[in-house]
Amino acid sequence: MFTRIVKMEFQEEKIPQFLENFETVKHKIRNFKGCLFLELYRDKRDPTIFFTYSKWEEENALENYRNSELFKGVWATTKPMFRSKAAAWSVDTLFSGI
Template identity: 65%
Template sequence: MFVRIVKMGFKPEKVEEFLANFDRNKKKIRGFEGCLFLELYRDKHNTHRFFTYSYWESEQALENYRNSDLFKEVWANTKVLFNEKPEAWSVDKLVSME
């Protein structure tokens, strides 16, 4: 399983706009072919900082999403709200315990 973690920092006055955009698109992103899981986290101390955590069937599935019209629309509406450069990590899940 392929995991993608993205850290994003927003202008404080733009946080609600980001959350509304995420809410409008979360089901479409999660329903995109190859996306197995999607969560959004908010930093406890820097409340303008968020993390997305998603599982993908493969790196190719993520690349297909990143090249889609859906991603282009979501990203265009998201990147204008940033107050810091986003960071992303692609990782392989090694252990999961419940």
């Protein structure tokens, strides 16, 4: 299992449209084979910055999602709303717990 973190910076006027679309597709992403978890976060200081935080069974599962029609549709809708290029990281958990 690993975690994928994606940072996205949006044009301010596009944020309501992004949030509406995310609400529509989040269940489809969460139910995609191999996706174990998905949350959306918003930066506390800059309300135009968002992060998706997702957990995947294995790298193949994420790659299958990234090559799917679902991802292509989500990305085609979301990408034009960015004010700068998105950044993404795939990370392994080294320590877990509170």
